[in-house]
Amino acid sequence: MNKEMILEKQQQAAKILQEKNIDMWITFVRETGNMKDPMLDMIVGTGATWQSAFIITKNGDTNAVIGSLEAANMNMVGTFKHIHSYLKSITEKLQEVIGKYRPNKIAINFSRNSTLADGLTYGLYQELLEHLKGTGYEKRLVSSEDIVAALRGRKSKTEIGLMKEAIKETLKIFNEVTGFIQPGKSEKEIGDFVKGVVKEKGFELAWDEEHCPAVFSGPGTAGAHAGPTDRKVEPGHVINMDFGIKYEGYCSDLQRTWYVLKEGEDKAPAEVQKGFDIIKESITMAANELKPGKQGCEIDDIARNHIVKNGYAEYPHGLGHQLGRVAHDGGALLAPRWERYGNLPFLPIEENQVFTIEPRLTIEGYGIATIEEEVVVTKDGCEFISDRQEEIILIK
Amino acid sequence: MNKEMILEKQQQAAKILQEKNIDMWITFVRETGNMKDPMLDMIVGTGATWQSAFIITKNGDTNAVIGSLEAANMNMVGTFKHIHSYLKSITEKLQEVIGKYRPNKIAINFSRNSTLADGLTYGLYQELLEHLKGTGYEKRLVSSEDIVAALRGRKSKTEIGLMKEAIKETLKIFNEVTGFIQPGKSEKEIGDFVKGVVKEKGFELAWDEEHCPAVFSGPGTAGAHAGPTDRKVEPGHVINMDFGIKYEGYCSDLQRTWYVLKEGEDKAPAEVQKGFDIIKESITMAANELKPGKQGCEIDDIARNHIVKNGYAEYPHGLGHQLGRVAHDGGALLAPRWERYGNLPFLPIEENQVFTIEPRLTIEGYGIATIEEEVVVTKDGCEFISDRQEEIILIK
Numbered sequence: 001m002n003k004e005m006i007l008e009k010q011q012q013a014a015k016i017l018q019e020k021n022i023d024m025w026i027t028f029v030r031e032t033g034n035m036k037d038p039m040l041d042m043i044v045g046t047g048a049t050w051q052s053a054f055i056i057t058k059n060g061d062t063n064a065v066i067g068s069l070e071a072a073n074m075n076m077v078g079t080f081k082h083i084h085s086y087l088k089s090i091t092e093k094l095q096e097v098i099g100k101y102r103p104n105k106i107a108i109n110f111s112r113n114s115t116l117a118d119g120l121t122y123g124l125y126q127e128l129l130e131h132l133k134g135t136g137y138e139k140r141l142v143s144s145e146d147i148v149a150a151l152r153g154r155k156s157k158t159e160i161g162l163m164k165e166a167i168k169e170t171l172k173i174f175n176e177v178t179g180f181i182q183p184g185k186s187e188k189e190i191g192d193f194v195k196g197v198v199k200e201k202g203f204e205l206a207w208d209e210e211h212c213p214a215v216f217s218g219p220g221t222a223g224a225h226a227g228p229t230d231r232k233v234e235p236g237h238v239i240n241m242d243f244g245i246k247y248e249g250y251c252s253d254l255q256r257t258w259y260v261l262k263e264g265e266d267k268a269p270a271e272v273q274k275g276f277d278i279i280k281e282s283i284t285m286a287a288n289e290l291k292p293g294k295q296g297c298e299i300d301d302i303a304r305n306h307i308v309k310n311g312y313a314e315y316p317h318g319l320g321h322q323l324g325r326v327a328h329d330g331g332a333l334l335a336p337r338w339e340r341y342g343n344l345p346f347l348p349i350e351e352n353q354v355f356t357i358e359p360r361l362t363i364e365g366y367g368i369a370t371i372e373e374e375v376v377v378t379k380d381g382c383e384f385i386s387d388r389q390e391e392i393i394l395i396k
Numbered sequence: 397m398n399k400e401m402i403l404e405k406q407q408q409a410a411k412i413l414q415e416k417n418i419d420m421w422i423t424f425v426r427e428t429g430n431m432k433d434p435m436l437d438m439i440v441g442t443g444a445t446w447q448s449a450f451i452i453t454k455n456g457d458t459n460a461v462i463g464s465l466e467a468a469n470m471n472m473v474g475t476f477k478h479i480h481s482y483l484k485s486i487t488e489k490l491q492e493v494i495g496k497y498r499p500n501k502i503a504i505n506f507s508r509n510s511t512l513a514d515g516l517t518y519g520l521y522q523e524l525l526e527h528l529k530g531t532g533y534e535k536r537l538v539s540s541e542d543i544v545a546a547l548r549g550r551k552s553k554t555e556i557g558l559m560k561e562a563i564k565e566t567l568k569i570f571n572e573v574t575g576f577i578q579p580g581k582s583e584k585e586i587g588d589f590v591k592g593v594v595k596e597k598g599f600e601l602a603w604d605e606e607h608c609p610a611v612f613s614g615p616g617t618a619g620a621h622a623g624p625t626d627r628k629v630e631p632g633h634v635i636n637m638d639f640g641i642k643y644e645g646y647c648s649d650l651q652r653t654w655y656v657l658k659e660g661e662d663k664a665p666a667e668v669q670k671g672f673d674i675i676k677e678s679i680t681m682a683a684n685e686l687k688p689g690k691q692g693c694e695i696d697d698i699a700r701n702h703i704v705k706n707g708y709a710e711y712p713h714g715l716g717h718q719l720g721r722v723a724h725d726g727g728a729l730l731a732p733r734w735e736r737y738g739n740l741p742f743l744p745i746e747e748n749q750v751f752t753i754e755p756r757l758t759i760e761g762y763g764i765a766t767i768e769e770e771v772v773v774t775k776d777g778c779e780f781i782s783d784r785q786e787e788i789i790l791i792k
Contacts, residue, residue: 031511033603034434034722047604049621049724050736067736068712072618073607076625087712089735110518115427122506122521123514123539143519207429208443211469222468225445229472316464316483326430328445339485340446340463 017058023103037119111145113342149331166247187228206244206251213243238367255372275363297345312361413454419499433515507541509738545727562643583624602640602647609639634763651768671759692730693741708757
């Protein structure tokens with residue numbers, strides 16, 4: 001993210017702090033070369049080796065408390081107004097900077113619900129408590145999850161524009177790989193073809209290259225969250241692919257479904273067509289109800305119920321997630337009320353959030369049908385920002 | 397890391413558990429696409445989206461408790477013997493697997509001192525406590541830092557062999573860039589040249605590309621932990637570069653110093669030569685005392701005192717760190733007794749650890765002299781695994 005975008009996000013953060021009535025937000029990190037807080041890219045623009053505190057206040061002030069060896073770099077990066085450096089221990093400077101603002105409520109980078117707001121490791125949290133011991137501030141710490149959810153969720157026009165570009169380029173690559181898929185090609189070969197095109201065009205993959213793209217051909221595959229195998233495409237296979245790119249730092253995340261015609265067929269068998277249609281309908285029905293103020297679990301219900309009502313097993317995951325600079329972005333999820341999702345299915349949906357909608361079902365004996373589209377939440381509904389898959393793609 | 401190496405490391409971990417009298421080691425993670433525990437690459441070999449526990453016991457058993465959508469992938473990766481998958485909540489399966497072993501002492505992935513053992517975020521730690529609530533196991537949790545320090549620190553012959561290769565290739569690149577450095581070239585141009593060579597040869601950089609290589613030309617630069625600037629090389633500059641590559645996953649990390657001759661000079665001025673010599677001597681003196689059982693702070697003292705005794709300011713960092721699959725690896729550090737280093741300067745040095753030795757000093761009016769070499773700790777001393785820089789490199 002460039003400096004101007006970071007400064008914009010810091011100002012947006014200050015407004016969110018006012019709205020949430022939080023005085024100060026501290027992102028506390030160390031050795032980001034080994035593990036990097038997911039917010040650093042958006043609000044700092046560089047990493048840190050020594051224990052470092054990146055502090056944004058509700059009046060828009062920004063303070064970085066960092067190791068002396070990194071002060072020159074931080075100055076060069078230029079995203080923080082006030083830079084305070086220490087040599088042997090961060091304690092004194094950190095207390096001094098916090099004390100200047102006398103904050104009543106201090107958000108720090110931990111959350112049970114949201115991984116994007118949970119960059120503070122437990123050992124480092126104990127260090128932070130020790131630094132603040134006796135100041136009283138150690139008792140005013142709250143989770144940054146509301147700030148992070150709002151800051152990452154509410155996309156600017158520029159951000160939505162970049163995500164539309166990412167989608168456009170991704171759909172072009174889906175078209176190219178359609179010409180490559182043939183009986184006898186392996187999932188790995190198909191995956192490698194896609195990676196080759198991505199590289200040639202100078203894009204990055206939206207998530208780790210082991211599963212991007214994920215390609216599943218025929219019945220009995222892993223179906224999701226696994227890499228392509230040596231399994232070969234055969235006539236009668238339903239194939240699905242999950243794939244996205246980063247375009248100037250912004251992710252796409254889409255899925256498409258193909259059917260490989262058997263000899264003598266000129267269209268998919270009725271049961272394949274039915275599975276595809278149910279997926280498509282469930283996306284339409286969910287999108288029709290997606291709007292600000294709704295909870296994600298209500299939207300998940302709609303697609304899930306439609307699939308189950310038609311005789312299929314329910315999908316073993318949420319209906320959709322937000323995306324942005326990472327493939328799983330923001331707070332609110334379109335997901336069922338399962339413990340593993342914490343409070344995320346219950347957060348109210350907001351304008352300018354970008355969601356995937358990605359139900360799935362198994363067509364016995366053929367494979368797995370999935371479609372994943374992307375929508376942006378508008379003032380009173382949502383709009384598709386991906387050209388929808390209307391028909392199952394046939395491979396001859 | 398390939399499957400065989402991971403299985404080897406798991407067996408090494410089981411032995412370390414026995415040695416440290418710890419019954420079970422749990423690495424608890426989620427959404428590793430956003431932030432990845434630094435140990436996953438070494439003991440698991442894949443990531444996880446849902447809350448997942450990777451469990452190694454002192455008898456060498458391995459259990460993965462993971463989300464159902466990721467079970468097929470985990471099977472394919474093949475690094476864990478027993479795979480337990482859940483749909484809605486991890487609590488029950490996790491309790492069941494832990495309960496089977498009745499552990500008295502359970503190491504989990506947090507540490508105040510070591511970032512490599514501190515992959516568990518604070519929000520996720522709270523989740524873990526909730527999962528274990530009422531079982532009694534939540535009171536038997538200890539830090540995994542001793543395990544991680546031993547497992548990452550004690551390098552196998554294969555690992556040391558790969559690191560020697562990484563060093564050899566890095567020194568070749570230092571030679572190539574020596575032919576490129578000229579008055580009028582900017583730090584950025586020099587950095588880009590190095591990156592170009594790395595790319596052409598198909599290597600990866602050892603740390604993030606913003607500062608790899610780091611190039612500093614002349615007086616008044618940042619000196620460390622910053623990216624190359626538009627500052628141009630001039631006659632009379634001392635130049636230093638900090639640079640490393642990954643060779644089959646293993647890092648090198650070296651620094652070299654150049655002097656740019658002024659018109660009429662055929663060697664470096666006496667004060668430049670003196671600065672270079674003091675650095676070189678301090679490395680020799682430190683290495684002479686480096687051996688198993690010593691504390692890193694004792695070794696740091698030796699180099700630091702030599703530099704200060706000769707009239708230079710002490711360097712604002714530690715003398716050296718371990719390296720391996722990451723540039724800052726293992727536990728024990730060659731570092732002063734500063735709060736920011738926690739207990740790492742006090743840990744006893746062990747055989748087969750690989751350390752950098754990298755003192756620095758400022759030569760007023762010329763720039764910063766640094767040399768960084770690498771050594772492996774032997775039974776009763778240490779051996780240089782980098783060909784040492786014996787002379788300051790002259791640029792005409």
